[in-house]
Structure formats: structure tokens, C-alpha cells
Amino acid sequence: MINIPDAGVGITYSADLEELILAHPHLFPVLEIEPQTLWMETRKAKEAFRVFDVVFEKIAGLPAKKLVHSVGAPVGGTVLPDKKQFKLLRKTIDLLKPPYISEHLSFNATHGFNTGFFLPPRQTALGVIKAAESIKSLQDVIGVPLAVETGVNYFKLRPDEMPDGEFVAAVAELSGCGILLDLHNLFANQVNGRQTISQFLEQIPLEDVWEVHLAGGFEMDGYYLDSHSGEMPDELFQISKNVIARLPNLKAIIFEIFPSFLPLIGMEVVKNEMEKIHELWKQRGTAIKPEQKRERINLSSYNLDKQFEPDDWEYTIGKLAVGHSLNSESQLGFEMQNDPAIPVVQKLIHEFRASMLVAVLPLTSRLIILSLQLDAFMAILEDFWNKYTPKLYAASEAENFIEYLEAMDLKIPSLQKILEFEKSVLQTLLDDEIRVVKFDFNPFPILESLGDGKLPETDATFGDYEIEITPAIYEQLSKKGQYDFKGSFPFH
């Protein structure tokens, strides 16, 4: 048994929550940091990711214990965790000093392309072995224990799959990792008809559960989504009371909320949810049943790998999920393309991809939408998605979209210059090089109009204008040590 200290109750960190966290520190004794959300992919061999130290240093200084929840090196597939991330993960661990870290028992990349979305692993004996290999490769470099998160799975349970709980139990046994029990994921699986939470719990070693995730979701196209969109359902809260009481080694409960939903639900909802989770924390381990000897899962009893191997599963599911065509002779593809969850997953991936693009290229996106209407912009995105597989990081996804738009040469006035401007901004953020964008018209009226969400009311005037993009000021601040958080936070 690995000895891990208690962490407590917390929330997935985002800057949008900071005011609430600082106003009510007693509700947030733990912050769970998703390090990859603070990295930018550069595509450079030497420095694959750009990290702003000032941001991590500020988070390290926040008055709460820190846990690290990795979201970019999943361990459920045959593609091993990305080695390029190891150095930064270690640096994050050294800085934030979590007692353990967690990752997803899912995959987001095949041997040919990224999926841009966590997808369920191949739940067979060979899938267990591959996941354990992947976990080991990550464990070997992080220097702290690793827990794997139980995933959501929108697809129907196949007759050639291990049940979800048995798969997780087998992976934990073989790898020696802990379990991050995402009760909202299990709730989604239960609502969507895959496996009930109670069945799942009967199949896993409860003493290996170190952390619980809770969240809210909503229904879309007949599926309950793990959308982290607000209040946890009351039914989930009641189930959680019973489950948490049965966990003898629980170290943390984390509430997950996606920042996009905060303006809709308001901070008071988050505060209320945290108060409810503190109630749950008090229940931990209060109803532990007498220890029953669990039999280790015998992988050789699962003779399930005759047809489809894990990498075949990942390629096929990945292709279907990103909406690309498959070889017509693929038996697995033939079977899975009829799963009713495929269009739902495709839709979710498209939402994420569109969100990444408009976040990085807001002016370009606004100019196209305002000039051509939303339907035309959606058609452009569809064509882009058909031609380019997803990137895991928004900067890289945007670079692909820039390349696509440059080749497309849309005849929208000023578009190429607005695109060049945003491309330069992105590149300067990534490499700190100064760039100058030259205009033969006054660019400021259109920039200001697009900032207001409308097209300029008058035509642009001619003239020689240049916008010089200089390195990001927060990086300069970091280098010069000119930022000062002292006095900004109650516990400094």
C-alpha cells in the first residue's frame, strides 16, 4: 500500500475562478492543476512547448495544496505518453509538489493521427497489458505515484470487451497504479446504458481509489454528456454519499467545471457545489465493509483478442470519431460505424476544434462570419476538418487553419491582412521574435470594428501603416522580476 497524505477538497483550477477561490479559501483547500492547459505547442524540436514561468510561479503561490491532473499524456492506448512532455511534467511536479499525479485511462492519439478527444481504450486482455506498459513509461519519469482516471464511454458495450470495472481493476493490479474514480464519468456511463456505478464498484479494488472527481453535465442528442457544465445532478450527489463512505484511502475530492460554462451558471453555483462536496468529504471511509479478499483478475481467462487488436481499435475508432473515411474492408469499422454514439462524438470533437480556432483567431473568424454568414463559416470548417486531423493544442490547430485559409485565398476584403496580423501575433507569442505587419490601408478601423463584433461601416483609407508585434509583456515581466503578487493574495 502506497502511503499518500490527505489532500482534501478542491476544484480544477482556472483563472476565471481565482476571485472566488481567494474570497473563500476555506472552500478550496486544494487546487487541481491541469498543466498542459498552460502550455503552448511550438512545433520546434528543441523546445516543443512554450511555458510562461510566471504563470506557474503564481499558481504555486496560491494558498492551497496543489494536485496535478495531466490531460495530455493519456495512458490507455498503444501510443505511449509523449516524451516531449516529460521534462515539463517533472518541472511542474517539482514546483507544485503534489503527492501523486493523475492521468486518463484513455487515448487521444493513434499511430497515425491525433483525435483531439479522449476516447475509450480497447478493453481486452491485450488492452490491459498495453495500458500497463503505458502507465509504466509515465511512472518511470514522474517520480511520484500515478493514479488513472476512469473514463466516460459513449459507445455501446461490445460482447468482446471486458466490463468497464474489470478492465480498470486489471490495469490497476498489473501496473500498481492508483485509481481516480470519476463518478460523473461513471454516472454518464450509467445514464447512457453502459454499466451501472454499483456494478463498476463491485469490480474494482476500492482501497486503491485515491481521488474522486465530481461534475455536472447535460443531455445532447439523447446522450448525457460529461461536460463539466455546472451543478452535479442530485442523483449523483446521493450516490456519491454512499460511495465515498466506502473508500478507505481517499485523499481528495475534486469538483470539475469547464470555464466556458461559468458565465452561464454563475459563481454562486460553484460555491454551493463546493459546500456540498465538503459534506461528502466528511463521509469518507465511514462505511467501510469488512475487508474481503479480492481475487486477482486472471487475464488469461479473457481470450478476447482474436479479432481486433488495440491499435486496430484505436485507428478505427479514431477515424470514425474525427469523421474521416475508413477502408471499406475494415470489419471493426463496419461494426462501429453503426454505433449511435459516433455522430455525437464527432459533434463534440467539432465543437472543441471550432472553439480552439475562434479562441486563437478571433478577428479572422469574426471577419469571415460577418462577411459570409455563419453557415458559410461552418462549411469552411467542415472542409478544414475533412482535410486536417485534429491537433491537441490550439496554437497548432490554428497554424493548420492559417495554412488552409492562405491556400484557399477567400476574396474577402482585408482578410489576408487580418490573418497575417493574427498569425504574427501567434508566432511572436511562441518565439518572442519581433514581427512587423505592413498594410497599405489604415487597419485600425477594421480592427476596432471586429473587436466590437461588426464590420466597418466605411471603407478603409489608403496609407502606409505598420503594426509591430513585440514579445509578450508577461514574459518580459518574468525575466525582469517586475511583477509582484505580494499584497494581492490574502495569505502572502
Place this chain on the structure above:
Amino acid sequence: MANSPTIQGTIRVSIPASVASDIKTLKRSLKSIAEKLGCGKCFSGADCFFQLQNRYLIDEKVLISAHTTALSDTIPAKTSAKNVYVNLSSKASYNIVTVLASIDKIAELSGHLACATGCNLFFRNFVNELNVFDVNDRGVVSQFKASV
């Protein structure tokens, strides 16, 4: 494009990438310069700019102040006696507001959208901010007919 009088000389505005990448701070910066130069509404440029011979600094609160020293001369503007430089930058008294705002933007740029197993509302919110149909109704779109 309108056939207005062409400006003699080049106008260069320097913007830190961290300001330019955030649509809110970029907007405030543009507005701030325009107001300082006395052309807040149309910000059409030339006449206002040529009354000035200084560079301008805008701090993290997007407050503008006159400045006579260049912050960055690594890429010189076109040579012209009438060149006007406007620098948007923070020089001193940085505070937490700047850094917090930057974190939001970094998260968007990194885009590793955390536990990506559900639905992201960012795109829908983005579209909802635009009054697309209103614009189309006014017929503005006809001026921007594109060939896809």
C-alpha cells in the same frame, strides 16, 4: 477602398503580443490611442497622427502617456521625417490584473482543453456575441461577397 488622401510617411504602432492576442485588451488599446489623438470615433488616422511627434506608451490599464524614447528599434520603420510611432506597452507598475488576464489567454492558446470528453461552449458563445443576422439584414454582407 476609399480614395482618400494618402498619408505621406509610415505610421507604426507597436503592440505586445500579449495585448494583441486578447481581443478585449486590443480593443481597449485601439480606443485609447484614438481618444488620445482626438479622433476617437472614426480613428481614420492621418490628420490626427501628424500633429504628434512622440511615441506613446500605454500601460497595463491601457492608459496612454507621452514618451520620447523608443522601446523597440530592432525593426526600423520606413524612413520618413513624418513617421509617427505609437507604442503599446507596459513599462512600470505592473500588477496582477495583467498577469491574470494573460493566463486566460494562455489557456485559450494552449487549447489542451482539459478532460476533453464533453462539450465545449466556447465556440457557441463566440458566435452568439456576433449579431450575424442583423448584419446580413442590413445588406452589409453584399459588399463582402466572397468567392469560396
